Amino acid sequence: MPNSVIRVGVVVFPGSNCDQDMIDALSAYPEVSVNKLWHKEHDLQQSDLVVLPGGFSFGDYLRSGAIARFSPIMREVIDFAGKGGNVFGVCNGFQVLCESGLLPGALLHNTSNRFICRNTWIMPEPNNSAITAKLAPGQALQVPIAHGEGRFYANEDTLRMIRDEQQVIFRYCSEYGEKADEYNPNGAIEHIAGICNQKRNVFGMMPHPERAADAVLGNTDGRLILDSLMHTLFDLPALVLDTHNAHSVVS
Amino acid sequence: MQTTDQLTTVETAKKLGLLPEEFERIKEILGRTPNFTELSIFSVMWSEHCSYKNSIVWLKTLPREGAGMLAKAGEENAGLVDIGKGYACAFKIESHNHPSALEPYQGAATGVGGINRDIFTMGARPVAQLNSLRFGNLKLDKTRWLLKGVVKGIGDYGNAFGIPVLGGEVFFDPCYNENPLVNAMSVGIVKVGETASATSYGAGNHVYIVGSSTGKDGIHGATFASGDLNEESAKDLPAVQVGDPFQEKLLLEATLEVIKTGAIIGMQDMGAAGITCSTSEMSAKGEHGMNIWLDKVPTRQEGMQAWEILLSESQERMLMVVEAGREAEVEAVFDKWDLHHAIIGEVIEGGRLKYYMKGELVADVPANDLVLGGGAPIYHREYKEPAYFSETKKFDINSIPEPDNLKEIALHLLGHPNIASKRWVYDQYDSMVGTANISTNKPADAGLLYLKDTGKVLAMTVDCNARYVHADPETGASIAVAEAARNLVCSGAKPLGVTNCLNFGNPYNPEVYWQFVGAIKGMGAACRAFDTPVTGGNVSFYNQTVLDNSTVPVFPTPTIGMIGLMDSPEEAMGLGFESAGDLIFMLGSSRNDISSSQYLSSWHKVALSPAPAFNINDELVLQAALATLTKGKLIESAHDVSDGGLFVTLAESGFVNSLGCDIQSEQGIRNDAFLFGEAQGRVVVSVKPAKLEAFKTALEQHSSLTFKQLGHVSSAEVKVDDISFGQIKNLFGLYNNALTNIMHEQL
Numbered sequence: 001m002p003n004s005v006i007r008v009g010v011v012v013f014p015g016s017n018c019d020q021d022m023i024d025a026l027s028a029y030p031e032v033s034v035n036k037l038w039h040k041e042h043d044l045q046q047s048d049l050v051v052l053p054g055g056f057s058f059g060d061y062l063r064s065g066a067i068a069r070f071s072p073i074m075r076e077v078i079d080f081a082g083k084g085g086n087v088f089g090v091c092n093g094f095q096v097l098c099e100s101g102l103l104p105g106a107l108l109h110n111t112s113n114r115f116i117c118r119n120t121w122i123m124p125e126p127n128n129s130a131i132t133a134k135l136a137p138g139q140a141l142q143v144p145i146a147h148g149e150g151r152f153y154a155n156e157d158t159l160r161m162i163r164d165e166q167q168v169i170f171r172y173c174s175e176y177g178e179k180a181d182e183y184n185p186n187g188a189i190e191h192i193a194g195i196c197n198q199k200r201n202v203f204g205m206m207p208h209p210e211r212a213a214d215a216v217l218g219n220t221d222g223r224l225i226l227d228s229l230m231h232t233l234f235d236l237p238a239l240v241l242d243t244h245n246a247h248s249v250v251s
Numbered sequence: 252m253q254t255t256d257q258l259t260t261v262e263t264a265k266k267l268g269l270l271p272e273e274f275e276r277i278k279e280i281l282g283r284t285p286n287f288t289e290l291s292i293f294s295v296m297w298s299e300h301c302s303y304k305n306s307i308v309w310l311k312t313l314p315r316e317g318a319g320m321l322a323k324a325g326e327e328n329a330g331l332v333d334i335g336k337g338y339a340c341a342f343k344i345e346s347h348n349h350p351s352a353l354e355p356y357q358g359a360a361t362g363v364g365g366i367n368r369d370i371f372t373m374g375a376r377p378v379a380q381l382n383s384l385r386f387g388n389l390k391l392d393k394t395r396w397l398l399k400g401v402v403k404g405i406g407d408y409g410n411a412f413g414i415p416v417l418g419g420e421v422f423f424d425p426c427y428n429e430n431p432l433v434n435a436m437s438v439g440i441v442k443v444g445e446t447a448s449a450t451s452y453g454a455g456n457h458v459y460i461v462g463s464s465t466g467k468d469g470i471h472g473a474t475f476a477s478g479d480l481n482e483e484s485a486k487d488l489p490a491v492q493v494g495d496p497f498q499e500k501l502l503l504e505a506t507l508e509v510i511k512t513g514a515i516i517g518m519q520d521m522g523a524a525g526i527t528c529s530t531s532e533m534s535a536k537g538e539h540g541m542n543i544w545l546d547k548v549p550t551r552q553e554g555m556q557a558w559e560i561l562l563s564e565s566q567e568r569m570l571m572v573v574e575a576g577r578e579a580e581v582e583a584v585f586d587k588w589d590l591h592h593a594i595i596g597e598v599i600e601g602g603r604l605k606y607y608m609k610g611e612l613v614a615d616v617p618a619n620d621l622v623l624g625g626g627a628p629i630y631h632r633e634y635k636e637p638a639y640f641s642e643t644k645k646f647d648i649n650s651i652p653e654p655d656n657l658k659e660i661a662l663h664l665l666g667h668p669n670i671a672s673k674r675w676v677y678d679q680y681d682s683m684v685g686t687a688n689i690s691t692n693k694p695a696d697a698g699l700l701y702l703k704d705t706g707k708v709l710a711m712t713v714d715c716n717a718r719y720v721h722a723d724p725e726t727g728a729s730i731a732v733a734e735a736a737r738n739l740v741c742s743g744a745k746p747l748g749v750t751n752c753l754n755f756g757n758p759y760n761p762e763v764y765w766q767f768v769g770a771i772k773g774m775g776a777a778c779r780a781f782d783t784p785v786t787g788g789n790v791s792f793y794n795q796t797v798l799d800n801s802t803v804p805v806f807p808t809p810t811i812g813m814i815g816l817m818d819s820p821e822e823a824m825g826l827g828f829e830s831a832g833d834l835i836f837m838l839g840s841s842r843n844d845i846s847s848s849q850y851l852s853s854w855h856k857v858a859l860s861p862a863p864a865f866n867i868n869d870e871l872v873l874q875a876a877l878a879t880l881t882k883g884k885l886i887e888s889a890h891d892v893s894d895g896g897l898f899v900t901l902a903e904s905g906f907v908n909s910l911g912c913d914i915q916s917e918q919g920i921r922n923d924a925f926l927f928g929e930a931q932g933r934v935v936v937s938v939k940p941a942k943l944e945a946f947k948t949a950l951e952q953h954s955s956l957t958f959k960q961l962g963h964v965s966s967a968e969v970k971v972d973d974i975s976f977g978q979i980k981n982l983f984g985l986y987n988n989a990l991t992n993i994m995h996e997q998l
Binding site: 017025 | 406407411413495496497500504588678679681682683684685687688689691692693701820
């Protein structure tokens with residue numbers, strides 16, 4: 001699809017608060033036109049990719065994402081995904097995707113029972129999905145998390161299916177790629193930080209790639225993830241790649 | 252309608268926290284005896300919280316003029332400073348101490364909500380938050396309960412609201428056992444000329460209430476915050492409000508959107524004293540009156556009395572005066588955000604506020620007599636030097652034998668909750684939402700926020716070492732300002748302005764008031780020296796607890812919030828050493844001074860000593876030199892010497908990139924003073940050997956600056972005079988985990 005504008009729709013729930021960050025990060029691609037999709041609307045505005053950003057969609061007093069799935073726009077998103085449309089959810093967006101049944105499993109309270117915001121390291125899983133296709137195998141990426149309910153959980157049957165279908169896209173690890181409980185910030189089962197669906201058109205992850213996508217912030221590892229997604233789906237050239245933190249020493 | 256008809260007596264007035272002479276004054280103003288509703292109105296508006304009656308005389312001595320000031324202290328809900336390219340920064344700090352002492356979670360959460368509303372009610376979008384917290388002895392269960400609750404309250408509210416926390420401080424001392432201090436600061440950005448004002452005019456314009464319904468929470472909160480806490484205070488629990496950050500987020504977006512319609516005459520959030528305060532302050536400012544129909548106010552419960560509706564401090568509410576005929580435009584915005592709204596009154600000529608309940612006039616008061624700068628009382632309180640002050644001066648460093656277990660002391664300090672990493676606290680705050688926090692991956696002495704619209708960087712910090720202020724209020728408060736400015740300059744920014752949060756004991760105690768007066772004098776002197784006008788802030792008195800007939804006031808704690816600016820992110824200076832082999836210099840002088848240090852306090856258990864050495868002219872010279880070095884890109888890192896002294900500074904600079912250092916001590920300076928003393932006016936910088944000549948040349952123009960090479964950055968070990976103090980990664984483990992371990996072990 002080169003030479004034509006790629007339309008990305010970012011869903012805005014009333015309590016979304018990472019919507020503008022995601023818009024800023026995706027607007028950096030000159031070929032992309034980003035539109036806000038207000039939760040009360042029914043029109044996806046011909047989006048090629050729908051993004052569910054982070055935040056607290058409806059305050060999330062009940063359970064993260066539990067109310068958002070009933071928004072008018074979500075009916076359209078579910079429809080769109082069912083027809084093979086590409087959907088990407090980050091943090092609260094990932095929670096909404098699980099609540100909506102577009103992705104398997106659930107996101108529970110962190111084992112610490114505290115909200116945690118800090119840099120984490122994640123390892124892409126080579127699983128033939130757009131979001132990991134262009135990432136260097138075995139290279140840990142530094143991407144921040146910010147959540148109270150980010151502990152991915154699935155029952156044994158679901159987990160087996162996730163394994164069999166190679167649906168894991170990222171796992172928490174050390175900066176050198178070791179996977180152990182001490183590098184798992186929220187107690188996620190099998191250190192899972194993100195997954196995709198079987199058809200590989202719906203992606204969800206707890207870490208925020210859009211928070212590590214601008215050289216001015218001193219970390220562009222998240223840009224690599226966005227690049228992989230945009231490059232593979234729409235054949236867009238990669239953006240900044242020079243200052244990523246992989247393997248650097250960070251306290 | 253007993254509550255409204257009943258005429259009041261001086262006894263009722265006293266129960267509401269008014270003085271007998273204030274009751275007489277109210278009778279004079281009204282020309283009659285007030286009814287209960289009216290007396291309630293006066294009691295909250297004339298409480299210290301709203302009127303500043305015991306502090307305004309001294310607050311007015313603070314410098315409020317400056318080149319970049321767009322709104323001066325007291326003019327609007329927060330100060331407004333020009334930050335270039337057509338943008339302004341609104342910022343303010345406020346306390347929520349009393350509610351947090353009783354109900355830490357909601358107390359702290361609503362503190363965050365309140366300060367952010369102060370910012371967006373001016374039309375500015377909050378972009379960063381900071382907080383300054385004081386707690387008692389961390390070994391007490393109660394302290395840990397308070398810390399857990401306050402941090403979770405700040406986190407849950409701010410995280411959902413979606414504004415990053417860029418900085419803060421946490422300090423522990425037994426003087427805060429019963430009275431924790433919770434000071435929250437918000438920083439917002441607005442285009443010059445697009446601000447909203449807290450005013451009301453134009454007879455016939457409608458008065459809207461927008462946001463949450465009004466409940467019985469927080470009634471008399473302002474009066475409650477203006478008295479000592481005691482064993483009975485828990486019974487005041489309904490005076491603590493409950494927060495709803497989702498509602499606040501809706502209110503924020505709707506407020507900013509509705510301002511763009513141009514149909515808003517003025518707006519003010521509902522904070523202390525609720526509808527009473529907003530209607531009277533807006534009316535007084537706009538020199539008009541209002542008819543308010545209290546029965547039109549959406550309430551959470553049936554049967555609320557007029558005075559309850561008037562005084563309720565239910566959160567997430569705004570009062571807006573809308574140009575007549577443009578109601579539909581405004582209501583469309585509220586409806587988009589699913590916000591409740593109701594017309595509850597109209598603007599009238601003249602200056603009277605007439606409150607009606609179902610057609611009956613329940614209170615009729617003149618707006619201007621209620622407010623600060625109008626008829627609210629102003630007191631000159633007496634003050635007297637407390638006995639302990641002369642005791643502090645008797646301290647002699649020679650009474651402390653020079654220790655030979657320096658490494659043990661260093662480890663004690665790195666693991667002390669006042670020095671150790673506050674990671675357990677700040678990991679619970681979203682510090683990165685907004686994708687503009689450039690200190691995440693390059694820590695600096697101040698929080699640095701990239702302004703996407705202008706390409707500039709806003710720097711911010713909160714500082715106050717209350718132990719210094721207790722030791723010497725005047726010097727201690729000057730140090731708080733100097734340290735804040737130093738932190739901004741270390742980070743590469745130029746200081747612009749100050750907001751303050753003045754936490755003290757009971758102003759009717761002359762010794763407490765002496766601390767207050769001293770602190771204001773010291774703060775004023777320093778703010779003038781650094782050319783950082785005070786743009787606003789908040790006074791919190793009565794931070795003391797009456798227990799078993801003894802009164803325990805907190806350390807006088809005048810928290811300084813300061814903002815600064817740099818032209819581009821390229822100018823940002825980190826605090827971490829960059830590479831082994833770089834040379835380490837100290838700008839400023841080592842002194843034989845351990846006064847009021849963490850070392851003297853927690854290792855030697857010496858409670859009284861003077862404030863550490865401080866000279867404001869040296870500080871100005873230091874900061875000017877530092878600015879030259881950062882602008883010239885002649886240094887790799889800058890980190891000031893503050894709590895814990897030089898050793899802690901070196902360790903913290905090493906932690907960032909896991910680098911050690913090799914340092915030589917200074918002849919003629921005691922080793923403990925060299926490593927752990929907290930004499931002011933010192934900054935540790937690192938310099939690439941290749942830039943050494945340029946570094947020295949640049950400093951020639953700052954000839955009165957003393958500076959000295961301490962040693963160099965090394966790969967892994969911290970050494971002083973060839974003696975190892977440990978591997979940096981081990982020291983970091985201790986520093987990084989100390990607070991977490993304490994919180995996990997004991998709860």
